[in-house]
Amino acid sequence: MIDKNKLRGSDIISGGLFGVLGIYILIESFQMPLSDSYGGVTTHWYVSPALMPIIIGIGMILLAIVIIVNGIRNGGKEQLAAERNEKRGKPFIDDNKIRFYAVMLPLVSIVFINLNTIDFYLNAVMYLLFTTCFFYLEDIVFLKKGITIATVFEIIIAALHFSGVDRKLTQVFFASMDLIGLAAVIVMNVSLIMYAKKAGNEVYMKKAKHIMLVSYIMPLLIVPLFKFALRVPMPHEGGFINLMSMVYYALR
Amino acid sequence: MGIFENFGLFFTNLFGILTNPVELLLLFGSVFLGIVFGALPGLTATLGVALLTTLTYGMSLSSAMVCLLGIYVGAVYGGSFASIMINIPGTAAAAATALEGYPMAKRGLAGKALGLTTTASAIGTVVGMFFVVIFTPLISRLALEFTSFEFFLLAFFGIMISGSISCPDTVQKGWIAGFLGLFLAMVGRDQLQTYPRFTFGITSLESGIETVPVLIGAFGIPQIIQVLKDKTEVPKSNKLEKVLPSWAKIAKNIKTIVSSSLIGVGIGAVPGIGEDIAAWCSYGAAKKSSKHPEEFGHGSEEGIIASETANNACIGGAMIPLLSMGIPGSPPAAMLLGAFLLHGIAPGPMLEVERPGFTLLVSAILLLASIAMWIVGILMAKQVVKLLKIPPQLLMPVVGVLCIVGSYALGLKAINLYLMVPMGIVTYYLTERGYPVPPLIIGVILGGMADANLRRGLMVSEGSLMPFVTRPVALILVLVILFTFLNNTAVFKRFKAKLFRRGKAA
Structure with a gap:
């Protein structure tokens, strides 16, 4: 695991990636049959194949927000800026x-x-x-x-x-x-x-x-x-x- | 089946294996292989079970179980070798052992320390086995009363609790890893309406993501990347004299053994919590209750016994929810679930109906594996210690080839490999950033069950959510999930602290 002092900065990035994945899951889920007909069978919301993905998508977005907010509150932004400054002037490939x-x-x-x-x-x-x-x-x-x-x-x-x-x-x-x-x-x-x-x-x-x-x-x-x-x-x-x-x- | 019939079947299984030279050879071979896997830093019990699964594909059920449980038991114990001899835990489960074992080895007591771990591990496994025999049928019978709502909640509970306990950083990371696992389980055609979800039009993905290659990727690839990327050097090993079983010391520490076994079994039975957490909890409890807590950290025999008894007792604990409900209690048990399915065994409440006597077969193998482990541990310790000299830079690439050929062998599909490598890279990325792997794996394994049961349950209740609160077991699970969630929120923590302060003031 990377240094705990640098984790909050990386949380902002990883949280953001999870958030994007959550949004993608939701977008895909809403294209699945919800309460209309699929394969000649009329479905209801509670038997829809989208039900679980929607729960997952929402859960992922909420948790990603918590991780990002926690990262920002605990100095993640400053860590990211410091890392950027540290990298400046150093060779890209170490x-x-x-x-x-x-x-x-x-x-x-x-x-x-x-x-x-x-x-x-x-x-x-x-x-x-x-x-x-x-x-x-x-x-x-x-x-x-x-x-x-x-x-x-x-x-x-x-x-x-x-x-x-x-x-x-x-x-x-x-x-x-x-x-x-x-x-x-x-x-x-x-x-x-x-x-x-x-x-x-x-x-x-x-x-x-x-x-x-x-x-x-x-x-x-x-x-x-x-x-x-x-x-x-x-x-x-x-x-x-x-x-x-x-x-x-x-x-x- | 009556109690005498069960006894009869247990001993029939026992003698069946003992009188079959091939299975006996497989037992000792896989236990030794497990010890080697556990002893070599970078190789884990889960990876050992994963790689051996592919080799057992063509074997009979009994022989396959002998191999898989043998390597599992051996690997959990084997971790103590590296901990004691070179102060690097062979597996995470043996980390607590290193704290006490290495100082003993430095004092020239490596043989004594290994003798203690060998006997304590064997006792732990046997105690775990007793709990499998007693509790699996009871929980299976209870689980037969479960409806779809309870199974959905159990899957959710597994992810929540595994995310809460196994996370090295903030708890939300554990939960989000679980959600990622759930998402991966959604890939493919859904079980009720066969609608293709997240397949990107790729036909090979329609049958879903195969669990075993995903597990091999999640546990094998990050280890390979980690060990090779970081300059890992094998420290010089301590000298090992004769390994002694130290029965007198064991008898003196019987109280620690009993409490550690119970802690191990209890933690093992909680979904997704592995042997490492069992070992640490037991070590902590032993330190608290010890008459000589000052000896801990300086080579305490009690500390070694506590950690090693618990991590091996955890094996039995992890088998209980696996066999009775199909929910793995630890990461190696998750791998075992994949192996069971490959061999046509569907663990769960119906297991004893579909495969009568399977639990007793597992129990008999656990007992024999613990005996084999003790014998191999005492007799071949010096040979195992020699293997610790193998440089990981030579070993890990070979493991890489085994991961690749093993994943391919299961289903002969290149897509398994195309998924395994990215899965390994993603897992490596997540682990580096403090996201735990066990909830992710639990999510992948239980995702299908959670999805199908939630929708099936709602179909029966015609969309009503009332069964979540009107069914007693469901209500208990809802409350436990809510408590686990709330207990990890800042608001609840503040509220608890306030209450505690008020109580103190009063």
Whole structure:
């Protein structure tokens, strides 16, 4: 939780957001059948699907007002102004924001960009490799370098996916998008090893080994567990999972 | 069923599991996994139950319950390892334990402290189990008399009380989080007229938001963000000698054990209030009634016993409203509700009619889980302590993959993942700003029930609101809700203070 002294200022903002949500709920609710006919059935206000949303909307608006008023009364406005002054002159992107972005980038990528594009094993490797590289090394220089590599590759994958080019590419070769994912993994991995070697730091080399071990081995346990033991088809089965299937059914 | 038949069924369940090597292995495995989950800071009992739910999908009901209850019991206890060894509570429920356990560990008494937590936790779970056996059928029978009005009010009461107690900041934040949960439960086609609400024209949303992925998002993603974003370093662990059960100390503190168990069960039975609050309340009560309150904070054995007995007794307490009314008593119990539904169990007053003996099966598993927990705790403590050395920066991304694949596995729908991640981000944002998660979850779970029952009740009464005050249980619930609301308003607080001053003056 953020510092209690700063909470009243943030209450004004979060209360405002809740208020807006409450208004949206009310607007949507009043468009639902209230006491007219729906599906050939005449309804009354008390059986209307809008009844509960209206209660929720009103409750949310009232509580949001209380939170905002409480925030203003307890110095929230002054806190917000002080925070604004504090931020003035400081760089917009600080280490804290970079770390937050570094958590979110692989997480958002694995779900919203790579899920239906890249083989899930490779997708999981990408997520683990990116995240562990960013945080386990605890080196801000490599963190920034890693973010750049990951962002570039994710932009390429997103562009191909959302423009529909990926479908054309997979018609040519079914695992063509996996090759881009694989390239991202290789580039990140090589960068990690080179950085650790250049730093000449024993701890970095040891950490690089741990990162690779976790990134490649864990998905190798998780994916077959779900795919073959629990019979759960993976979101996207590309080159790697097909290879796993071939091995599994050959051995079975 | 008569009392002897119940006894017979209880022992049949007990021996059924004991004589099934697979279930026995699952029991010990899931308890150990639970202890590991509880011990590792950042991983919680709720997340453990959530992730294991997906793995139990293909299992028989009995095996699935063994796994889920095993991990629940293990995780609540496991939190004490990190509290004692590195002064970081593995789970919020073990925060009070850290106050006493860490000073003991610093004095070289880590083994003794862990022995106390192991035995106290096992006793707490067993006491909770007895309350499940006794009170679940009674409350179920009472709940059979409930009409739609009472069920609507119960859902509302759950949100109000959970919002009031679990909120780290102003109480209104707890309530508004509950309302947000209720709103999320409204997404999809409504149960009575199948009218699509808040679906934005997305077909996948018409069946509503699935509870389990939402819970995984709400409990898993914020933990991942928090642990990775803040530079978390694992402190050096204290040395652990042999873990001793310390029966003599337990016998000496029997009064504390009894009162802590009762506090744990009582708090667990209140909807949406978790093991952490039970542990703190019990710790506070033990400190107040102790003959040596000055020892608290410096390694008091009584403090450890109080906190650990209560948080494990809370498991049984949380199961009572879950099984008898379908209202979860704690966040892990909310997750269990999702798991029950996945396995075709609909908890509530009709549970014993539809699934006779299910409560006794749960009770038998709780008893076996507490025994397994004691054995694993005593024998494998050193191995668990070794796991505390795993850096969270390596562990949390793996948890992230498990959250993703687990959410997807439930229903094989990508929409579950598209909801899980934003839900996690929203929950993180809210938690950072002092909004509690339990009322939000209670809202998501009970929203459908509140909506359908309010409208069904009003349909029967033809729009009349009189049953809210003419039905005795409904009236009591209305009064409790009103009191909870008023008790948190400034006007009422001033009025109370005035009355108190006048009373003192007189």
